[in-house]
Each structure stands twice: as C-alpha cells, then as structure tokens.
Amino acid sequence: MAAGAVAGPAAHAATAGERVNFHKWTTQADFQSGTADGVTALAGDRQGIAISGTVGTYRYKDPYLHTTNTWAYSTWTSPSYTPGFGATELVSSWNAQTPAGTWLKVELNATMEDGHQTGWLDMGNWASGDGDVARTSLSPSAGVYGGVSTDTFNAAGGHTVQSYQLRATLYRLTTSTASPRLWQLGAFASAVPSRTGVSPSPLGGAEGIELAVPRYSQQIHVGQYSKYGGGGDAWCSPTSSEMITEFWGDGPTAADMSWVDPSYADPSVDYAARFTYDYAYKGTGNWPFNAAYASHYGLDAEVVQLPSVDDLETLIKAGIPVAISVAFDNGELTGSGYGTAGHLMVVVGFTASGDFIVNDPFSPSDTAVRHIYQRGQLENIWLRTYWTRSDGSTGYGSGGVAYVYTPHDMALPPVADPQNPTW
Template sequence: MSRAEQPSRRSVLAAAVAAAAATATAAGAAPALAAGAGPAVGTGPAAPAAPAGRAPARPVDYRAWTTYVDWRGGEAHGTEPVAGLRPGLRIAAAAGTTDYTDPHTGRTASWEYATWTSPVHPLTVPATEAVASWNASTPAGTWLQVELKGTYSDGTDTPWYVMGRWAAGDQDIRRTSVDGQSDGRSTIWTDTFSVDDPASGLRLVSYRLRLTLHRRPGTALTPTVWRVGAMGSDVPDRFTVPASTPGVAKELAVPRYSQEIHRGQYPEYDNGGEAWCSPTSSQMIVEYWGGRLTAGQLAWVDPAYADPQVCHAARYTYDYQYAGCGNWPFNAAYAATFPGLQGVVTRLASLTDLETLIAAGIPAMTSQSFLKTELTGAGYGTSGHLMTVIGFTADGDVIANDPASPDDAAVRRVYRRREFENIWLRTKRYNASGKVVSGTGGVCYLYFPARPTAHQRRALAAVGVR
C-alpha cells in the first residue's frame, strides 16, 4: 500500500504498459493493465451501468483442479494423484533431472522433476486477464513451478508462461515471479497474464496449466499440490459501478493487526509499514480460521517487535523479483500452508457477493486504490492497498480491518458503502495528478477451510469458487 499516491510497484508497471500502448491509446484503445492491477485503463467512456440494485453479469471465470478425479485427468509425467480427505498431486517417479540457477542467489543446483498438465479449460468469459493461484506443501528440499498456456480468440496459442516459482520456505530457492515474458500480444506482469491491446478485440478463450514439481535428486521428497486454478476475467472499463442494495448485517470476529507498527522493520522484505498491507491482511484471516505460528517458527523475529507473526507473513509471501510482499498468488499459497486452509485469488462482482460470503462466515481481502477524498474516514490516499472486509452494518456500510492504521486498536473501520464499492470495483480512476490510471476491478483473496460447511460451499459457489 502506498500513502499519498506515491507510486507502488504495480502502478509503475501500469505506467510502463501505458507508455508501450500509447499509439493504441491515441486511437481510442485501452492500454493493457499492470501486474494484477485490474483491467486496462483508457480514455474511452465507461461501460453503461446496470440498473441500481441489480447485480451485473459476472465477467469472471474461476476454474480449479482439486479432486482425485481432477488429478487423474490431464497429462502426467512422473506425477500421481493422492486420495484422502484432501486429494492432491505428488511426485511418483522423477521424469528427469534439470539444473536451475536461482537468479536471486546465483546458486545452481540439480533437481529431479515431474509434471502434470491440466486439460484445456474453455473460458466462459473470453478474457483480457488471467491470474493463477495454487495451494501446496513444499517440504525442505522441494519446490514447484506453475505455468499457463492459452489460446487466443484468433486460434493462435500463447507460449508457456511462468506464473510463479514457489516454495513455502526460502532455504532451497527464492520464490519468484518471472519478468520479461511476452509474445508481443500478451505479457506477464508479475502475477497476471494480460492481453496487450484489449481494444483490438483479442481475448484469451481457453488455457491449460502445467505444474512442475521439483525435489533433491536421490530422495523420496515431494511437493503435494491440493489446488491449482486460474481466474480469467474481462471487466469492462468503468469509472463508476452500479450501486448494490444493502443486504446482510453481520460482523465477524477477525483479529486486528496494523502494518504501520512495523515501519522500518526488515528492509530485506520491503521495509515493513506501507509495503506490508497484503501479508498483514493475510495474517488476520489466517488467524481468524485458527492458523497459529509456533514459538519456533517465530524465533527468527527480533523479540522487540510486536506482532511477530506479521513479520513472518511478510517474509514468507515475499517475491524476490517483484521485491515486495504484494504478489497475490504468493499470499494465497502462504495461507494454504496452514493446516486445513485453502486460498484463491479471484474477482467479485459486487458488495452483494461480499455479503454472501460474510453471511457464511467467510471474510475477504479486497484490493483498491483511491484518493484521500474518495474514502471518508481513511485519512490517506493510495495507489494500491489490501484490507480485510469483516462485515456490514445495519445500514449496509462496510466494516473493514484496515491495516493502514496507526496501531492494532485503530484497525477496525466503518467505510461508506457507496464509496467503498466504487473504489474497489472500478477499473479506471484519476490519480492525484489528474491522470487516468487503473483500478483493480474487484480483485480479492479468499481464504477458507479445506473442508467448508454446506453453507460455506454454497456461498463460495455463488461467487464462482468451487
């Protein structure tokens, strides 16, 4: 999160994309978006609004592979499905050995590997963007890579794009996104596949995901993947969104943590404070579901620091290429390292979706950007910030645990429904300089039990998550 409209790394990437697409913009096209920041911004008119109170059509398709039947499908080379209460995928016999030079340490090591490639998923929403997310266990001596390959609306294919190289720890490899991936028609911006020129009409109409599981040679170690999926979306350009009708009034008892009390802590993990909204929000939800860290896990944290679990979350969500803790899938994957939890990255369509989740006891982390004057009571402006929605008042206003607070006691906030709805769901906005920049278009993280209740399953299905 960046105060006073200081550029975040995502907004810097947005500017780079906008510059690359200047010709298209001049012709009325919308430049591609940056690093997961929502659909591209442009100078054209906003999409027509739906009538007030009516939920808009869902411009999102989230698909995941999670069941034993899922893992038996696709194409396996050295992997096998694992049955049980939480079905998964693991290495059965290595398909080969490869060398990997870690760009962040310079170390080269050999690794055995095995792969699994999903069936083709035809998108119900031809997409301008896609974000993959996954849940896995990676014991010491293991790690995994997630890739996406898609087909465009003109019948041609993308290359295999690396969506992340990930391990729960940081002793074997440094978890990382991969910059510089593009075929001239689409680009990977940290954690997000993005069509370069959405105004051209080009869309992603289907995709496959590929998992490559790695382990130290000669061992029986293996990662185990419980969930892998991707969210494809085509959210229309809009400065404003339709107003939803207030529904459920309920508040969930979610722990409250401030990112600001960590200002200046651990420069190697982006220096605490302003940069830690994502891991701070993640830790609040993890602990709401009962996730706890042991004294041994926290022993590395300076004992003078309050809320050491927030420092831990920052370290173990940190993306060494992005140089920050705001990689969306890395946060979801971190949450799923806690027993009995899973996490996804998706987009929601309205505050009605959030009310559906809150009614089922599921809080959500939302991503938004706004001027100081656009969110009454926040007291700051930001080019990108995560906060946790924990409920709604009787008037329909949003109750949020906002980590951009001076201390833990000040974290609970009540924000005006209409203001919050617009800053979260819009895809275009004006920054403090009057320039048109991108909004997130309803991005959120959802963390929930690996074995949800029937009510929770219905609520998740209602917002497109299964």
C-alpha cells in the same frame, strides 16, 4: 499486486459484457483428468498430487540466493479449460506444501482468439520456505498476445483468451525423496469494459454481522526487516493474509517465529511478510504468493474476482472474512486519511445500515485497525478498473479482486449467478 484487474457479472453493479470465471482442479478425479508425467493423484478430496517418479533434472542457478543446485522434477498438465468468453486477464493461484528441499513452478498456456497459443508462460516459482529457492515472479512476454505482469496475464489490445491450460512442475533435490504436495490449482479469467465506477448496490442481508478477525497494523512494523519489500509500510497484503489465517486458528508457531526480534509486537506479521516476499517483484503483494502462504497451513486459499458486493455479503453471512484489493486518492475514502496505488484490507462485516466494517492494516496501531467505511465509496473504489486523478494521470483499480481463505472442509456458499460461477 496486479493493477487493472476486472470483475464479472452482477445484477445491480454490472457493465454490459462483464464476465468473470474461476476454475480449479482439486479432487482426485480432477487431477486424473490431466496429464501426469511422474506424479500421482492421491486418493481423497483435496489430497492433490505428489511426485511418484521424477522424469528429468534441472540445474538451477538462483540469482537471489546465489546457489546452484540440481533438481529432479515431475509435471502435471491440466486439460484445456474454456471459460465461455474471451478473457482479457487471467490470474492463477495454487494450494500446496513444499517440504525442505522441494519447490514448484506454475505455468500458463493460453489459446487466443485466432487459435494461436502463447506457449508456456511462467506464473511463479514458489516454495513455502526461502532456504532452497527464492520465490520469484518472472513476468514473461507472449509477444503480440500480451504478457504476464508479476501475477497477472494481460492480453494485448484486440486479443482475448479463449481457453487455457495450467502446468505444475514439482521439484526436489536429486538427493531427496521428499515431494511437494499440490492439492489445488486454479485461475480466474475475466473480461470487463473499462469503468470508472459502478451503480450503488442494495443491501444484501449481511447488515449487523461482524466477524471477530484479529486486528494487526502493518504500520507498527515500519523499519522492521526492510529487505522484505521495504518493511511494514508496504506490508498490507501479508498483514491482511495473516489476519484471516489466524481467524481460522492457523499461522506460524513460536518456533517458526524464533528468528523475529523479540522486541517486535505481532511477530507473525514479520513472518508472513518474509514468506510472501517475491524476490523479483521486490515486494510482498504478489496475489497468488499470499494465497499459497495461507494454504501452507492447510487452508484452501483462492485469488478471485467477486462480481459485486452481493457475493462479498454472501461470504460474510457464511462467516468468511475477505481481503479486498483497492486503490484510491487521499480524500476518496472518508476516514482512511491516506491514498494508495494498491492496498489490501479485510472486510469483516457490515453495519446495520450496510456500511463496510474493515480491518485496515494501514493504521497506526492494532486498536486503530477497525474502520467503518461508507458503502458507496468503498464499493466504487473496489469494483472500478480506473479513475482519473486530480493531476490528470490515470489510477488503476482491481475491479473486485479478493482473497478468499477457508478451512479445507468448509464448503463455499453459492454465488449470485450460477450460470457464471465465481467458484
């Protein structure tokens, strides 16, 4: 998971100069606006692109699966997009399906404040399965302009992103006629001054709403399949993703999970951990890999930064649970009983007084997953970018990073600031 991400504007919880923008390409017209080299934009909303004729081959020696294969490929390159401010961070995410014998790569090319470009930076090699290629982040450097850390492009001090392009490369075995289908490609770009906290927010109308999201504990999976990021103790992200995916009636089938030890409870959590695992990062917390996992089941899945609790409440009022990325010391979040350098939990509602109702996977059992956390505490923890620990070291917060997964035909509600949209 990326640390130190930043959020965008909000009427009550903002720092001056704070900006965030999410942009995506998802319709046929969107994809026709880009440059296609061997791909076709399929008719209809959210149908996406697929290979129509490959334009080259690539021989890839997978360092994790220890296989070597020759892949045919095609590419789609987005138009240049300008978020309207100088961004210091950018996280891409994508929605796709990759049949056996196929995979895809997403890259970023950023134009900086001095007009220079970073060149194409690998934001991730991804497949829904793990038999053809290992899902990997590459964390390439952009030299003096910054670089990618797992899933996040961080601009070096004094530099900002003025515009960017995304490029998707679709691969298939030279012996195959199958194709990946990519129906959404997007990114959030953000800039915010460093902050240790935000002002408390007023209630936003979601009081008394609680969504019936399945409750899964990551902790009951401790010791299971430790090759996937150390086992359940580190599986907060896929456990949160699986809770939301199953809330929408999706997820792996019994046949999909047949490899899981039958004595293990909640095998879908083991499944989600395996198929979000980033072999380079050696963990399951890669943000876009989690979104892509949910999208494999047909969901529209986005990694965003929400400017404030207002936007979080807007989603809850629309019936949409949201996973939020947090970090805090033991004692900062009353009732949690732990501290963490990075954690995902699912906001499922708000109490009548406005406190958060959360499915926190770092709980000893499924029945213990439901927590009520104080509004001011969790709001501050989620939206800050850093804090000073008792030992004097610095801890880093996500600044409002969240997973938003919805059915493909469900319109997202409007955000608080229409001049600077989150979606």
